[in-house]
Amino acid sequence: MNDTTSRYRTMIGHRLFWPAAVLFVMLAANTIYRPGFLSIELKDGHLYGTPIDILRLSAPLILVALGMTLVISTGGIDLSVGSLCAISGAIACMYISKQPDQNSLGVVVTALALAMGVSLVLGAWNGVLVAVIGIQPIIATLILMVAGRGLAQLITEGQIITINSEPYRAIGLGHALTLPLAIFIALAAALLVAAFTRRTALGMIIESVGGNAMASRLAGIRSSRVIFLAYVISAACAAVAGFMMTANVSSADGNAAGLWVELDAILAVVIGGTSLAGGRFFLSGTIIGALIIQTLTTTVYAMDISPQTSLLFKAVVVIAVCLIQAPAFRARFSRRRRNVPPPATIADKPKEQVPA
């Protein structure tokens, strides 16, 4: 008995418990609502099904959120990722659309390299503003968030650029080993980031900079270089996500591509348990967070509710997850549980936000 309670406690206390529980509850609710929800079928050597769709569609968000995790763990924030997605997608599509042979692999690779190069420069710009000039991250990246949208529209000249390039389309819709290619790209990025941060000292350095930049500098870590690096990585992730978003629809729209993805990414990071104040970061939590957001979106679509109304559900989930994770809320909750046996607060509290 005592053993089970303590095991129950450790499980509840695990940082991934609540995000994973929310994801599980959402999947379960979906399966009850639509019994075919979890079914996967094999067609033409490709796997199809809602779970696969959720994975494929969440790939760009996972990418952006990975970069965002690193930035947030240095104590910063990167609002410009949405604009960067739009810019990278716009440059790639613009270059491809100008070429005579859009299906040539060389053209696509050049386009990707070009767009990636520009994104890295823009990421470096963010990094310089934050790490060298010392501007507050939220405002330093706000500059590129506002101006970047304009730049993306400048590149596409306000038009929606449509391309007809098979290799480029494959980034978003291609398949490998029966699974969508996008999943592998996101997985590769996640493994790469995980390897660099968890198998080398880099992760710990990032966490120490986020915990206390001054103390880490005194301990011999070049804080500003680490912070700079985080913004560049974030820009690179956003660029790849931008390729995916534009490849999904084979067109680049400077206005709509990556709109609000920065907010979703920040949400994914926060849901995953990384504190916005910086310090420890959890890549696995971030990925679960991104999956939660995409599952929510897909659920709402499947229930035939307008996409905009899905924001309503998102608001409720965000507040619920953040409240559950907030130490202040937990303290109140557990105190009440000790005094009054029936703890109905978890269900009630998040909804308190809602009436308006």
Next chain:
Amino acid sequence: MTTGTLTAGRTRFRLPRKQIPVLATLALLLVMYGIGVSQYTAFSNVQVIFNVFIDNGFLLVVAVGMTFVILTGGIDLSVGSVVAMTAMVSAALLQDGMPAALVLVIALLIGPTLGLLMGCVIHFFEIQPFIVTLAGMFFARGMCTFISGASIPITDGFWTSMSQERIGDPRGNFVSISVLIAFVVVVIAAYTLAYTRLGRNVYAIGGNPQSALLMGLPVGRTRIAVYTISGLCSAIGGILLSFYTLSGAPLIAVGMELDVIAAVVIGGTVLTGGAGYVFGTVLGVLVLGVIQTLITFDGSLNSWWTKIVIGGLLFAFILLQRLIGIRYK
């Protein structure tokens, strides 16, 4: 600090130093207006200035509310959605035949209520303002489409008369009632910040919340109050917007929070809190308005240049704040 002797010598320059960002904004505004006048003959018409106010009255009111929040070191991302929700709710209620006065009261209550709730969550549960107001933004935007997926026209007599009433010479130069309402809000806000206890608390908390708490100032109450004020200003902004467009549209004012934050920063308010003036925010909104007017006058420039120019200005002003050494955390 080694500045003991330095500060003694520099005391005279200290006060203007604090106001350099506001003065720079003023200078920029005058320069831009000068460029406009020198390039386009019609620009010197007084009505051009009045039109800037007419077109940006709602933005001004919302930016004033945002100034309160940013002065405490917080941020409110929900303003754009709350503006849209207020306009949407009033349009929907008017369509159902509710009397205008009642609609006005209900619409004006929604924003502050949401602001109050967000402020409470921020204060009592210590969740970042960024995340809480983001949730508020999603909620309000979701409510908009929940009410209606399409825009609702307003045909109510009170609304149309407010929209069409012209103060001044109807054939010459005039302003709309919205501009007067915006001015009243600005004056009340400026008075509150400068001369009331609440205003001084706002500055104190923005300067250093810990010291404010140790001084015995009501940190929690003030923090909740600023989000409520921001909600109220957004609600008033929403009403003004519905006067201006005579409709409620679910996707109106998307991304407005960025314009508002940009206006506040260009107006010289420091994002970490503690320094800034309502007057600066007014100038910031005017700068945005004049940029738009200039681009409209030019005709050959596309709308996206507005965004690029605003981004550039943001950069310039932040750099300026940094150079003149206003404290950043």
